[in-house]
Amino acid sequence: MTRELATGTESFPIAGVFTISRGSRTEARVVTCTVSENGVRGHGECVPYPRYGESEESVISQIDAMREDIANGISRADLARSMPAGAARNAVDCALWDLEAKLSGRRASITACTIPPRPLQTAYTISLAEPEEMAAQARAHATRPLLKVKLGGEDDAARIHAVAGAAPDSRLIVDANEGWTEENIRENILAAAEFHVALIEQPLPAGKEEILREIPHPVPICADESVHTAEGLADLAGLYDFVNIKLDKTGGLTAALELRDRAREMGFGVMVGCMVGTSLAMAPAVLLAQGADFVDLDGPLLLAKDRPHGLSYTGSLVSPPSPQLWG
Numbered sequence: 001m002t003r004e005l006a007t008g009t010e011s012f013p014i015a016g017v018f019t020i021s022r023g024s025r026t027e028a029r030v031v032t033c034t035v036s037e038n039g040v041r042g043h044g045e046c047v048p049y050p051r052y053g054e055s056e057e058s059v060i061s062q063i064d065a066m067r068e069d070i071a072n073g074i075s076r077a078d079l080a081r082s083m084p085a086g087a088a089r090n091a092v093d094c095a096l097w098d099l100e101a102k103l104s105g106r107r108a109s110i111t112a113c114t115i116p117p118r119p120l121q122t123a124y125t126i127s128l129a130e131p132e133e134m135a136a137q138a139r140a141h142a143t144r145p146l147l148k149v150k151l152g153g154e155d156d157a158a159r160i161h162a163v164a165g166a167a168p169d170s171r172l173i174v175d176a177n178e179g180w181t182e183e184n185i186r187e188n189i190l191a192a193a194e195f196h197v198a199l200i201e202q203p204l205p206a207g208k209e210e211i212l213r214e215i216p217h218p219v220p221i222c223a224d225e226s227v228h229t230a231e232g233l234a235d236l237a238g239l240y241d242f243v244n245i246k247l248d249k250t251g252g253l254t255a256a257l258e259l260r261d262r263a264r265e266m267g268f269g270v271m272v273g274c275m276v277g278t279s280l281a282m283a284p285a286v287l288l289a290q291g292a293d294f295v296d297l298d299g300p301l302l303l304a305k306d307r308p309h310g311l312s313y314t315g316s317l318v319s320p321p322s323p324q325l326w327g
C-alpha cells in the first residue's frame with residue numbers, strides 16, 4: 001500500500017473578535033492534513049495551541065515526520081503509539097478516520113457510535129469583555145438554550161450577574177481559562193451558584209488546583225486545560241466533577257473515545273469542546289459528543305465563513321456531518 005500525505009495551513013475570519021483570558025483572535029488559523037490512497041482523500045484539521053507548546057510550524061513538522069509511516073499505511077492504533085497526544089496527531093488521526101470511511105463505504109459513525117448520531121444542542125460562546133458588553137452579547141443570543149461565558153478578569157461576579165440578567169432563560173457555563181486565583185475562587189463560585197450556573201470550567205491554572213479538593217462545589221467543576229488523555233484522569237479524581245474532551249488535546253477521535261469511556265467509568269460528567277476551528281474539526285467531535293452532558297462545538301458559529309459542506313446549525317442545534325464534509 002502507498003499513501004500520500006499533504007499538510008497545509010488555512011485562515012478563516014472570525015465574525016468580530018473572540019477574547020478569552022489569554023488574549024484576542026480575529027481569525028481561526030488551522031492546520032490541515034490530507035492522506036490519500038488511490039486518489040481517495042481523507043481530511044483532518046487541528047488547531048495548534050501555544051498554551052500547550054504548539055505552533056503551526058511544530059505541528060506541521062510533527063506530521064511531516066510521520067510521512068513514511070503514513071505512506072506504509074500506519075493504523076490509528078499504531079499512530080497513537082508513535083505520536084504524542086496533541087493537535088498534530090489529531091489532524092492525522094481524523095484524516096485516517098475519513099479515509100477509512102471513504103475506502104470502505106462505511107460511515108465513521110458506524111465505528112464511533114453505538115446508535116445513529118443525532119443533532120445536538122451546542123453551547124454558544126460569549127467573549128470576554130466588560131460586564132455590560134457581555135450582557136449585550138448575551139441579550140443578542142438569549143434564545144439559545146446554553147451559553148458559555150468566558151471569564152478570567154477582575155469583575156467576574158459582575159459578569160455572571162450581567163449575563164444571567166440578559167439571558168434569563170439560557171443555561172450558563174462559565175469558563176475562566178485558568179484565570180481565577182485561590183483568593184477569588186470562593187466568591188466567584190458563590191456568584192456562579194447564586195445565578196444558577198450549570199458548570200464552571202477550569203477555574204484555576206492546571207497543576208495549581210489542589211484547593212478544589214477542599215472547597216465546596218455547589219456548581220460542578222469541569223477540567224479543561226488540566227485534562228488531555230485517559231492517562232491523566234486518575235489525578236483529577238476528587239478535584240473535578242466533569243472533563244472537557246477536545247480532539248486537539250487527546251490527539252484525535254481514537255484517543256478521545258477512550259478518554260470519554262474511561263471518564264464515564266470513573267464517574268466524571270462529560271463535556272465535548274473545541275478550539276476556534278471549522279466544521280472539519282467539529283465533524284468528528286459531533287460523533288464523540290453523542291450522549292455527552294454538555295456539547296461545546298460552536299467553532300463555525302463564530303466564523304464569518306466556514307468550509308463548503310459545513311455542518312448544519314439550526315439555531316444551536318448542530319447536525320452530524322455529511323459524507324461530503326467528513327467521515
Ligand SMILES: CC(C)C[C@H](N)C(=O)N[C@H](CCOc1cc(O)cc2c1C(=O)N[C@@H]2C)C(=O)O
Nearest residue numbers: 022047048049125273274275276296298299302
Ligand atoms: C469557538 C469557541 C470559542 C470554542 C469553544 N467554545 C471554546 O470556548 N473553546 C475554548 C478554547 C479557546 O480557544 C483558544 C484560546 C486561545 O487563547 C487561543 C486560541 C484558541 C483557539 O481556538 N485558537 C487559538 C490558538 C475553551 O474551551 O477553553
Ligand SMILES: [Mg+2]
Nearest residue numbers: 175201202224
Ligand atoms: Mg475551556
